[in-house]
Amino acid sequence: MxxxxxxxxxxxxxxxxxxxxxxxxxxxxxxxxxxxxxxxxxxxxxxxxxxxxxxxxxxxxxxxxxxxxxxxxxxxxxxxxxxxxxxxxxxxxxxxxNTATGRIEIRDVAAIDASMPQLERMASKRQGRLFDHIGDADMRRLGVDEQTLAFARALTDDFQLEAARALLPQVQWEVLYGLAAGMSPEDVWQELGAAISAGQDFDTEDxxxxxxxxxxxxxxxxxxxxxxxxxxxxxxLWRIYLHPAQRSVVEATYRGPARVGGGPGTGKTVVALHRAFRLAQRGAGMVLLTTFTSTLAEQLERSLRLLAESSGDTEALQRVRVEHVDRLAHRVFRAEHGRPTLLDNTAEQKLWEQITAGLRDDLPPAFLAEEWRQVVLARRVSSAPDYLAAKRTGRGRALNPTVKSRVWQAVDEFRRLLDERGLWTHETVCEEAERLLTARAKPEFRHVVVDEAQDLGALQWRLLRAAAPEAGDDLFITGDTHQRVYGPQVTLSEVGVNIRGRSTKLRVNYRTTAQILGWSLGVVRGEPVDDLDGGLESLAGYRSEMRGAPPQTAALSTWERELDHLASTVRQWREDGVLPGEIGVAARSNRLAEQAAAALERTGVPVRLLARSGEPSESIAVGTMHRMKGLEFRCLAVVGAGADHLPAPRSLTSEAQDSGAHARDLLRERCLLYVACTRARERLSVTWHGAPSPFLADLGN
Incomplete structure (x- = not known):
């Protein structure tokens, strides 16, 4: 057949x-x-x-x-x-x-040949060439064939190699790029180890x-x-495609927890999917594939199923459980205690207000709630002496010992009231689930793969650490702290996850055009962002090889005019051949998203609200910026990017109440806009009415 x-x-x-x-x-x-x-x-x-x-x-x-x-x-x-x-x-x-990989390669021979005379003329005027330090034998061992070798020998500058990316076979270009970046042949071999097969003699005619x-x-x-x-x-299907440079981290064997970082579009989620699937194929035990929200978990499950079907190995799916971290916590909790009586946000606020009313001190309820979460729970503080000695990095407001004792009095009273009334919060459910997992004689999972790791808090990390035994290939983590829009800052080593010496960074954006990427980077450029390991994250060297139209920005006089502009933009995209299912619309709030969806529906286009259905369909996806996490679209419109909506006033802690929380909230709002804009592959439209968001102030708007 x-x-x-x-x-x-x-x-x-x-x-x-x-x-x-x-x-x-x-x-x-x-x-x-x-x-x-x-x-x-x-x-x-x-x-x-x-x-x-x-x-x-x-x-x-x-x-x-x-x-x-x-x-x-x-x-x-x-x-x-x-x-x-x-x-x-x-x-x-x-x-x-390819002699090293045994895989098929397609190249534009005519374009390579046509470029050689000009390269040789340029090289004749220079003393040295780009690859003088690499011998032919090493090149051939890495799969560089005669035509590519001749081309490489004519190069004198990095920019020539960058320009040749579309001409050369991909793996061979990756080899040359690594060598040009200063990697040794051995380093390149290790970097592309899964793509390059040592010791095999392939029939190059077959x-x-x-x-x-x-x-x-x-x-x-x-x-x-x-x-x-x-x-x-x-x-x-393209969303599950694994590039050769990513394959080595998927195939690798690690002695402990490992982390893969990188900006939007570098393929971190694809790497997490393939890693979970590959671990399942090894058959050493169950794999937990997890993330922060149910929407992202659903997307991971769909993509994993597609990956299994496209590879022809659906049996491995039986050894992977896709479950977002809060669902894991509640499942473990309910198996032991049944359904918890949860304290909702409004009831919790009233409880803190009740406690602070008797303190006779300048300790706002919001400050105490954050102190409980970010210090007491995150650092496992269980007594007044422990709290007096605890680090409060990032909290913003300094406390003397007298005030600290009053804070502890309030926190202790809060925990006492929870116990007395049989109430739980999501945090205490997670805390109890971790205790239950730690007490188990046999862990449920052998491996844990975490996507969007930057949004997890300390309690969730301890839960995941307890979900699998400490061993080789136990935890595999992907994330980008520039995209943190939920969780607080966490240092992994402080929650029992040691990734030192096992970190990899992806630097090539495979999703977004260079024009969209460069504009979006301006939103977060210069902001100090942690790297989950006690240092600062950097986007230096992060790039896209794709070119396209620059983002389109527009200031409109009213919200109604902005919605008209949105309808016109979407109509133009559709006339250009973009399918409705390839278009996304992002807003800061549910109210703005719903109004944008209604405006598009009035024009007769099919629309779906992500808040009601995360399922892919042949309709335009409209949702909040939070809902856009983990998704991507050929064309994306960000609406309502004005000063009145971004940052969202209700999402900001008062600076007077808690300056540390206020600064984190501002950074989180800025990162949220960055995340939304980098969902676009080819075209991006950003609009507002009234004054623009302060996050757009340095972008020439």
């Missing part, structure tokens, strides 16, 4: 084709039902004897380009282009097998076998129905 495959780069191009062309593509490839008929629909390219490329007719104007090896029955769809462009694409390119080894670049589909399912949602 013929095996049809899709080149992963094609998936993003397919999503940009007009709907009618997409339908024709699906119809054409339904003909690949068996090996007898598969070849009959493919046309050889005249004048290219021995070429493995073929074309297939889509309609009178469009042609598909297929890799069809002489031996074997795997047919890989590489591109769909207008007739003349398809034949030109074939004439310019060559397929080869393209069929190379395709089947190329799970990082090629998706095999099982018949026409599977093909149609993939092509129906290529954008969703």
């Amino acid at each position: 013929a095996q049809l495959a899709l080149y992963r780069d094609f998936l993003t191009d397919f999503a940009k084709l007009e709907k009618t062309v997409q339908m024709r593509v699906s119809e054409a490839f339904e003909k690949f039902e068996n090996a007898v008929h598969a070849g009959a629909h493919l046309e050889k390219i005249s004048g290219l004897k021995g070429s493995p490329f073929r074309t297939i007719r889509i309609d009178r104007f469009w042609r598909g380009v297929v890799l069809a090896p002489e031996s074997g029955d795997t047919y890989t769809l590489l591109a769909v282009l207008p007739h003349d462009d398809a034949y030109e694409w074939v004439r310019r390119r060559r397929a080869s097998v 393209l069929d076998a190379a395709v089947r080894r190329s799970g990082d670049r090629v998706l095999l589909v099982d018949g026409p129905s599977d093909l149609l399912a993939v092509l129906a949602d290529p954008f969703e």
Whole structure:
């Protein structure tokens, strides 16, 4: 039987084709039902004897380009282009097998050859070249072939290598990039260790076998129905694509907890998904894949299922439990105590007010509540002497011993009232769940994989530390503290998670264009942000290889005018071929999101509110900035980015009450805007009415 495959780069191009062309593509490839008929629909390219490329007719104007090896029955769809462009694409390119990875590579030979004379002329005027310090033997050992080697030997500057990213085979470019950045051949080998297979002698003429080894670049589909399912949602499938440079951290074996950091779009969530799936495939025990919110957990579960189906190994899913951290805490708690009687926010505030009324001191209820959470609970303070000695880093307001004793009196009374009335908070439920897990003779999980780690608090980290035994590959953590919009600052070593020497940072943004990324970075540039390990996080070297249109900003006179502008923007995106399911709209509050959704619905476009359904669909997703975490869209509109709404007044602790909490709240609001803007892949629109948010003051608005 013929095996049809899709080149992963094609998936993003397919999503940009007009709907009618997409339908024709699906119809054409339904003909690949068996090996007898598969070849009959493919046309050889005249004048290219021995070429493995073929074309297939889509309609009178469009042609598909297929890799069809002489031996074997795997047919890989590489591109769909207008007739003349398809034949030109074939004439310019060559397929080869990487000698180090054994995987298929497609390159633009003509573009590489055409650039050589100019590179040589530039090099002749310079004394040294970029890779003079690396020998040919090391290059070849890392999979650099003769054409790429000749190209590399002509380079004199880093910018030339950056410009060649689209020309060279991806893994070979990654090798050269690492060497140019100062890594030794051994370092590069380790960095791309999962992509480079030591000690194997691959047949470089067997393209069929190379395709089947190329799970990082090629998706095999099982018949026409599977093909149609993939092509129906290529954008969703692209979200689980693992780049070769990310594969090493997924495949690695660690002696303890490990952390992967990086800015938005660097693939941290994809790495977490693949890591959880790979650990499940190893079969050493159950894997917990967790995150902060239920919405993100649902997205992880959908993506994990898609990953398992695309890899053909659904059995491994039985060894992964996807569960957000609060749900884990409540599940463990209920198994022992039943359903807790929870104290809601309003009732908690009244309880603190009741306690402070008798203190006769300037201790606001909000300050005491935060002191209880950020110091007493976070640092496991259980007595007055412990509290007097406890560190209060980041709290902002200094307390002398006399005031501290009164604070402890209030906190102790609060805990006494909870116990007396049989009440629990989410924090105390988490605290009790950790105690129960620690007491278990046999842990439920062997591995824990954490996504969006920056939003977890100290209690949640201790819960996760107790969920798996301390051993190799126990905790795997991904996160970016510049995207913290929930939890307080946490130092992992203080909650029993030691990642020293086991941290990796991803620096290439695979989602957002350089224009959107650069603009969004301006929102948080210069802000001191911790790195979860006692230091400061840096976005230095963080970059995108994609280019596109700059973000569009607009100040409108009224909210109604802003909603009209939103409708006009969405209409233009749709006329440009963007599907409704590829468009997102973010606002700071539920009220603004609901009004934006209603305005779009009046224009006749399909809309869904993320607060009501996190499920993907063929409709425009509208939600709060918090709801946008973990999601991505081809086009995104941020509305209501004015001074009256961002920062949200109700989300700011009064500076007079608690200056430390006030500063953290401001940073959290700033990071929230940064998170929302970096959900956009290709186009970003940011609008406001009245004065702009102070977070936009330095961005030229």
